[in-house]
Amino acid sequence: MSENEKDKKTTIIPIGPYHPLQEEPEFFELHVEGEKVIKLDITLGYNHRGIEKMAESMHYDQVAFLVERVCGICSASHPFAYVNAVEDLADIVIPDRAKYIRSIIGELERLHSHLLWLGLAGHFLGYNTVWMWAWKYREPVLDICERITGNRNHYAMFKIGGVRKDILNADIAGIWKMCDELIKPLEMFRGAVMDDPVIHARTKGVGILTKQEAIDWCLLGPTVRASGVAIDVRRDDPYAAYNMVDWKVIVTENGDVFDKAMVRILEMLESVKIIKGCLEGLKKTKEGEIDAKVKSIPAGEGIGRHEAPRGEVFHYVRGDGTNRPARHKIRAPSYMNVPSNQISAIGGTISDAAIVLAAVDPCYCCTERCAVIDTRTKKKILSGEDLVRLSQQRTKDIISGVWKPK
Amino acid sequence: MKYPKLREIKEAVTALIQGPYTTKFPFAPHTPAPNFRGKPIPDEKECIGCGACALVCPATAIEIIDDKAAASRELIWHYDLCIFCGQCERLCTTEKGVKLSNTEFDLATSDRKTLFSGIKKELIMCQMCDEIIAPKDQILWTAKKLEHMAFGNYMVFSALLNNLGIAKFVSKFGVSAVKRLDFFKVLCPKCRRQSHLIDEYGDSHFESAK
Incomplete structure (x- = not known):
């Protein structure tokens, strides 16, 4: 059979450009033969906002608020990685109390993000009871966020050299109680996923990523931990208070959607453990010592990493001694995770594809911040290769001193 | 197989009694x-x-x-x-x-x-060039912070006196006003420097310096 005849037999099923369930702009083109998916085209890049360029025109302090708005769900991850990067640049040591508070915010974000994913996963499966449950029990987590930071999302807590708002010692008991109340629903979710026949039937053995594939495709976060690769920046390169409290990395072996759900649910229980450890730690430190009072940022470069709910988020900041970053580069985890659908979705059925494509917990607004498009022809004028070449050229120019940050 | 469904029924019944979790905002x-x-x-x-x-x-x-x-x-x-x-x-x-x-x-x-x-x-505007110096309240706030030292700066203490109703701001001096008096005008930093230079070295020197 020639290539042409083969094409005639396949049907193209479009999902996107505006995803009906995830409500984000991406375009999956499923090439199917009957029910079976044989090819998958992923088109991303609908979401250009020029965040990196904007960061170069703002003060270091203002950029923390800007990167918070890269994504609504990861609104602690990006500033977390960004302040880590700037602290690496300027060699700033932050007070212990600020470390604990940062970890608390980071873990609260993981809790609500995983609950959001769990709800969406149920919704994708058509099992809306899970959706309603998960989002119902997500509310108390957001209430804790509001109580600590002053907002349900967009915490405005991260500051170079510390945090902006203290958790008062008098408040700790109340927050502890709210955390305790989370354990019961989380245990219920563990049970609900482990023994629910519907979830078993729909997710077990679906969208398998083997350990080798996960390593080959450089996957991150719960996606890779579900395939038996134990990587976690919180443990491998400790920052904030993650090496000061007791917790463990959750790893499962099968790499299917069920395991990805399991990893996320068990991680939530670990997150509660980390939060409680941090609250214990807060009692040992002095109230009000939350800021290292940074005066200036020297020239140099720094990298910052944070294990976001979806995987490792990476920020690179280059300073030239002024009060604005000369270059700011963001790499979000979905950038690595989304292409893995090329493996996991192919060979399955269309009905499975919906949940498999969502299993990596994609976040497009984190991932996409640049695309070069000709406005007249609507064609991309810079391909991926061009961008790599440009990036390498810029790095060479910086090293050789041809290009200097303004 | 039965337990999961029982759990759902329990949740459904409690939800039925408690009513919706969402607020009636x-x-x-x-x-x-x-x-x-x-x-x-x-x-x-x-x-x-x-x-x-x-x-x-x-x-x-x-x-x-x-x-x-x-x-x-x-x-x-x-x-x-x-x-x-x-x-x-x-x-x-x-x-x-x-x-x-x-x-x-x-x-x-x-x-x-x-x-x-x-x-x-x-x-408060400069009496020479009509440039903005600062809001009146900011100068008064500074004066309050400086306490007795506020009287070391003519602009600050004149704003204080003006606020008390003792002194009045004259809207604008002509450039031809007596040079020595320039020290006692409400001036923006640029004009103050200029009048100081004129006073020290005379008009001609200042013109050439420009």
Whole structure:
């Protein structure tokens, strides 16, 4: 059979450009033969906002608020990685109390993000009871966020050299109680996923990523931990208070959607453990010592990493001694995770594809911040290769001193 | 196989008794947490109009409009641009000029032009070149901070006297006014330097230096 005849037999099923369930702009083109998916085209890049360029025109302090708005769900991850990067640049040591508070915010974000994913996963499966449950029990987590930071999302807590708002010692008991109340629903979710026949039937053995594939495709976060690769920046390169409290990395072996759900649910229980450890730690430190009072940022470069709910988020900041970053580069985890659908979705059925494509917990607004498009022809004028070449050229120019940050 | 369904029934029954988990917000009032970051409300009395908040605002939601002819400055908080981060409150010069409300959050409207609040401040202008020196309240605030040392600076203490109603600001001197008197005018830093140079070295020297 020639290539042409083969094409005639396949049907193209479009999902996107505006995803009906995830409500984000991406375009999956499923090439199917009957029910079976044989090819998958992923088109991303609908979401250009020029965040990196904007960061170069703002003060270091203002950029923390800007990167918070890269994504609504990861609104602690990006500033977390960004302040880590700037602290690496300027060699700033932050007070212990600020470390604990940062970890608390980071873990609260993981809790609500995983609950959001769990709800969406149920919704994708058509099992809306899970959706309603998960989002119902997500509310108390957001209430804790509001109580600590002053907002349900967009915490405005991260500051170079510390945090902006203290958790008062008098408040700790109340927050502890709210955390305790989370354990019961989380245990219920563990049970609900482990023994629910519907979830078993729909997710077990679906969208398998083997350990080798996960390593080959450089996957991150719960996606890779579900395939038996134990990587976690919180443990491998400790920052904030993650090496000061007791917790463990959750790893499962099968790499299917069920395991990805399991990893996320068990991680939530670990997150509660980390939060409680941090609250214990807060009692040992002095109230009000939350800021290292940074005066200036020297020239140099720094990298910052944070294990976001979806995987490792990476920020690179280059300073030239002024009060604005000369270059700011963001790499979000979905950038690595989304292409893995090329493996996991192919060979399955269309009905499975919906949940498999969502299993990596994609976040497009984190991932996409640049695309070069000709406005007249609507064609991309810079391909991926061009961008790599440009990036390498810029790095060479910086090293050789041809290009200097303004 | 039976247990999962029993669990669902239990949850359904409790939900039936307790009613919906969601709040009845638009129909019933909602009280946010005490820490909640809501609408920033400027304080006419405590704000000194220095404009530090506009410099630190990450969303550039605070606008400063200087009217030189009327010698007044308007500071406007645009709530449609505001991200409610609380930087203006945290970094306020007087620490009391603007406060984030923890109850006012319901700002939805069909006309975004109504989404602002502003305050007006009187400016002190240079008597030579009509350049803005600072808002009157900022100078008075500085004078209060400096206490007895405020009298070391003519501009500050004249603003103090003016505020007490003892002295009056003359709107503008002619350039031909007696040179020596220039020391006792309310001048912007540039004009003060200029008059000082003229006094020390004379007109001709200053002209050549220019």
